[in-house]
Amino acid sequence: MSVIRSQGARWAGLFATSAVCLALAPAAFAQTQGDQAAETPVLDDEGYEVEELVVTATRGLVPRGSVVGDAVPEITLDQREIRALGVSSVEELLAALEPQLASGRGRAGGRPVMLVNGMRISSFREIRDLPPEAIVRMEILPEEVALRYGYRADQRVVNLVLRRRFRAVTVEGEVVAPTAGGRSAYELDLDALRIQDDARQQFEFEATYATRLLESERDIVRTPDEGPFRTLSPQTQGLSLNGVYARPFGEGMSGTLNGSLEWNESNALLGLSGGAERDALGRLSDTSAAHLGGAVNGAWSGWRWSVTGNADVSRSRTLTEVAVDPATGAWRPANSARSTVTSADLEALANGTLLTLPAGPVNAAFTVGGDTRRLESESDRFGVRRDSDLSRHIARAQANLDVPLASRRRGGFEGVGDLSVNFNAAVDRLSDFGTLTTLGGGVTWSPVEAVRLIASVTEEEGAPSVQQLGDPETATPGVRVFDFTRGETVEVLQLSGGNRGLLADNRRVVKLGLTLKPFDETDFTIRADYTRTRTRDEIASFPAPTPQIEAAFQDRFVRDATGRLVQVDVRPVNFDRHDEEQLRWGFHYSRPLQNTRTPAGAPGTQRRAEGAGPRAPGLQAADRRAASAAAAAAFRAGT
Known part of the structure; x- marks a missing residue:
C-alpha cells in the first residue's frame, strides 16, 4: 500500500x-x-x-x-x-x-x-x-x-x-534458483557512500551471472527434438562500476561529477545446425558502455541556475551462427552486426521571479542546450554487407511561465482560492528533421486546501531516434511466432534493426487531474487523472502478424510455395493515427x-x-x- x-x-x-x-x-x-x-x-x-x-x-x-x-x-x-x-x-x-x-x-x-x-x-x-x-x-x-x-x-x-550526514559500506549478495531446476542467477554488489553536508562521495561495483535455461529443462515438445540445443533464456554475465563525487564550491555553488563503466555478455543457443553432427547454432552478444556526466548548480541575484552535461559511448556486437551447408557439410560464415553510438549533451537552466503580482510572484524558467549523437553500424548477413553512418545534432530552447491569479494567503481574485496558469513553449532544431515545436498551457486551481484540480493541453512533434533509423539489420533464425492467417505456430527468420523511412510524429495530450486530501490529521489522499492522447504518424514496433497487419504490410512477410510463413520483418513503422484515453485513479x-x-x-x-x-x-x-x-x-x- x-x-x-x-x-x-x-x-x-x-x-x-x-x-x-x-x-x-x-x-x-x-x-x-x-x-x-x-x-x-x-x-x-x-x-x-x-x-x-x-x-x-x-x-x-x-x-x-x-x-x-x-x-x-x-x-x-x-x-x-x-x-x-x-x-x-x-x-x-x-x-x-x-x-x-x-x-x-x-x-x-x-x-x-x-x-x-x-x-x-x-x-x-x-x-x-x-x-x-x-x-x-x-x-x-x-x-x-x-x-x-x-x-x-x-x-x-x-x-x-x-x-546531511551519512556514511555506509554495503555488501549485498543474491542467489536465485528455480524449484524445477535449470536457470540460476547470482549477483554481488559492493557500495560505499559518504555524505557530509552538501558533499557526497559514492563508489559502486556490481557483478552478475546467470546460467542458461534449455527447452529440454521445461518439457517443451518439438519435432525434431531440439530441446537440448535451444535456450529459453541465454547465459548472461555482466560487470559495472559507478562513481559519484559532489561538493560545494564558491559562493552558493555546488557541483557533481559522475563516471561509470558497464559490460554485458549473452550466449544463446538457436537449435540444431542441420549437419551430420548434432551441433547447436549459437548467438553471442556483448555490449560495453562508458559514461561521464556532471552538473553545477548555483544562485545569482535571486535566480537559481544550473548547467548539466553528459558524454556517452556504447558498443555492441552480435555473432549468429548459420546452419551447416547440407551439400558440403561445412559451416556457413556467421552473420554479424556491430554498432557504436557516441553522444554528448549540454544544457543550461535559469529560473526565478520576473515580477510580483498581488497573488504572488510570476516565476519563469528558461532553458537552452544542445546535444549530438552519432550511430555507426555494419552488418554482414549471408555474405551481404551493409554499412550505416548516421548523426544528429540538436539545438534546443524552452521557456516556461507560471502566473498566479489568486491566493488565499496573498490576494488577487477574492473568494476563488488558489488559482494559477502556466504557459510553455519549446523549439528543437534537428540536423536531419528540421524544426520541431512544442506548445502547452495549463490551469491549477485549489478552491479549498483539501482539493486541487489541474487541466493542461500539450501539442508536440517528435522525431524517431537514431537507433530506430539506423540500427544494423540483424537476422535471427528459428524465432517462433503465431501465424493468425493459418492458425499455427511456426519458426521464421526474423529481421530486426532500423528503418530509414520513418517520419516524425505529432502528439496532442489533454490532461485533467484531481487530488483530494479530506483529512488534516490523517495521511489519506485520493487522486484521479484522465488523459487523452492523439498521435499522428505514430512510431511503433511492428505488431503481431494478424491478417489485417499482413494485408497492410505485405512486403514485411514472406511465405513459401505451400503458404507457410518463413520470414517476418519487424523493424519499426509509422502508423497513421493512434487514439488513447486513460483514467488512472487510486488512494x-x-x-x-x-x-x-x-x-x-x-x-x-x-x-x-x-x-x-x-x-x-x-x-x-x-x-x-x-x-x-x-x-x-x-x-x-x-x-
Missing part, C-alpha cells in the same frame, strides 16, 4: 518543532547539577547524536530541499515509510512505487524526472545506487513541475532530500502500526535557541511531550 504525508500536518510539525526549541532553553536552565550527570544524548532531526544542536527559525517554514515555487507534493514519504518498502537502492525504490510514478503523458512510459535536494542532476546514474537509508524525504510531484526545471511536462517529478493511506514517540527514560531530543548560552541539560520525556503538544495546539489556534 502506498503512503502519503499531509502537507498541512507537516507544516504544523515544523512550527511545533521551532516553538519547542525556543521553549526548552529557559526551562533547561532550571535543571540541577545532578540532572546534568544523567543527561540524555542530543539527537538531530535525522536521528544522529550531536554535541550541540542550534535551531534558527525561518519564515515560510519551507522544508530543506524543497522544489522551487509553491508546488505541493501529491505524495511525500518520510524515512520510516521508505524503509518499510524493503528496497536496497533508489532504482528498486522507483520500481516499488511504479504505480504512483506512472504518467499517461509520456512516450511509452519512462522514468520520472529526478531531483536531489530540489536541484537538477546530470543523469539517473548519479543516484540509482543510493541506499534508501540516506534519504530523509521523497516527494512525488505532478508533471507540470518538470517545466520549472527545463524538462518537458511528460513525466512526473521525484525529489529526493538526502541526509494513498498511511499510519504507523505502533507508537513511535520516545518513551520515558529513552534518549530524547534537545534544542536551544541560537545565542541562548551553554548547552542545557535534557528535559524529561513527559516535559518534552507537553511542550510539543502545547506548541501544536497554539499553531492550530492561530496564536
Whole structure:
C-alpha cells in the first residue's frame, strides 16, 4: 500500500518543532547539577547524536530541499515509510512505487524526472545506487513541475532530500534458483557512500551471472527434438562500476561529477545446425558502455541556475551462427552486426521571479542546450554487407511561465482560492528533421486546501531516434511466432534493426487531474487523472502478424510455395493515427502500526535557541511531550 504525508500536518510539525526549541532553553536552565550527570544524548532531526544542536527559525517554514515555487507534493514519504518498502537502492525504490510514478503523458512510459535536494542532476546514474537509508524525504510531484526545471511536462517529478550526514559500506549478495531446476542467477554488489553536508562521495561495483535455461529443462515438445540445443533464456554475465563525487564550491555553488563503466555478455543457443553432427547454432552478444556526466548548480541575484552535461559511448556486437551447408557439410560464415553510438549533451537552466503580482510572484524558467549523437553500424548477413553512418545534432530552447491569479494567503481574485496558469513553449532544431515545436498551457486551481484540480493541453512533434533509423539489420533464425492467417505456430527468420523511412510524429495530450486530501490529521489522499492522447504518424514496433497487419504490410512477410510463413520483418513503422484515453485513479493511506514517540527514560531530543548560552541539560520525556503538544495546539489556534 502506498503512503502519503499531509502537507498541512507537516507544516504544523515544523512550527511545533521551532516553538519547542525556543521553549526548552529557559526551562533547561532550571535543571540541577545532578540532572546534568544523567543527561540524555542530543539527537538531530535525522536521528544522529550531536554535541550541540542550534535551531534558527525561518519564515515560510519551507522544508530543506524543497522544489522551487509553491508546488505541493501529491505524495511525500518520510524515512520510516521508505524503509518499510524493503528496497536496497533508489532504482528498486522507483520500481516499488511504479504505480504512483506512472504518467499517461509520456512516450511509452519512462522514468520520472529526478531531483536531489530540489536541484537538477546530470543523469539517473548519479543516484540509482543510493541506499534508501540516506534519504530523509521523497516527494512525488505532478508533471507540470518538470517545466520549472527545463524538462518537458511528460513525466512526473521525484525529489529526493538526502541526509546531511551519512556514511555506509554495503555488501549485498543474491542467489536465485528455480524449484524445477535449470536457470540460476547470482549477483554481488559492493557500495560505499559518504555524505557530509552538501558533499557526497559514492563508489559502486556490481557483478552478475546467470546460467542458461534449455527447452529440454521445461518439457517443451518439438519435432525434431531440439530441446537440448535451444535456450529459453541465454547465459548472461555482466560487470559495472559507478562513481559519484559532489561538493560545494564558491559562493552558493555546488557541483557533481559522475563516471561509470558497464559490460554485458549473452550466449544463446538457436537449435540444431542441420549437419551430420548434432551441433547447436549459437548467438553471442556483448555490449560495453562508458559514461561521464556532471552538473553545477548555483544562485545569482535571486535566480537559481544550473548547467548539466553528459558524454556517452556504447558498443555492441552480435555473432549468429548459420546452419551447416547440407551439400558440403561445412559451416556457413556467421552473420554479424556491430554498432557504436557516441553522444554528448549540454544544457543550461535559469529560473526565478520576473515580477510580483498581488497573488504572488510570476516565476519563469528558461532553458537552452544542445546535444549530438552519432550511430555507426555494419552488418554482414549471408555474405551481404551493409554499412550505416548516421548523426544528429540538436539545438534546443524552452521557456516556461507560471502566473498566479489568486491566493488565499496573498490576494488577487477574492473568494476563488488558489488559482494559477502556466504557459510553455519549446523549439528543437534537428540536423536531419528540421524544426520541431512544442506548445502547452495549463490551469491549477485549489478552491479549498483539501482539493486541487489541474487541466493542461500539450501539442508536440517528435522525431524517431537514431537507433530506430539506423540500427544494423540483424537476422535471427528459428524465432517462433503465431501465424493468425493459418492458425499455427511456426519458426521464421526474423529481421530486426532500423528503418530509414520513418517520419516524425505529432502528439496532442489533454490532461485533467484531481487530488483530494479530506483529512488534516490523517495521511489519506485520493487522486484521479484522465488523459487523452492523439498521435499522428505514430512510431511503433511492428505488431503481431494478424491478417489485417499482413494485408497492410505485405512486403514485411514472406511465405513459401505451400503458404507457410518463413520470414517476418519487424523493424519499426509509422502508423497513421493512434487514439488513447486513460483514467488512472487510486488512494494513498498511511499510519504507523505502533507508537513511535520516545518513551520515558529513552534518549530524547534537545534544542536551544541560537545565542541562548551553554548547552542545557535534557528535559524529561513527559516535559518534552507537553511542550510539543502545547506548541501544536497554539499553531492550530492561530496564536
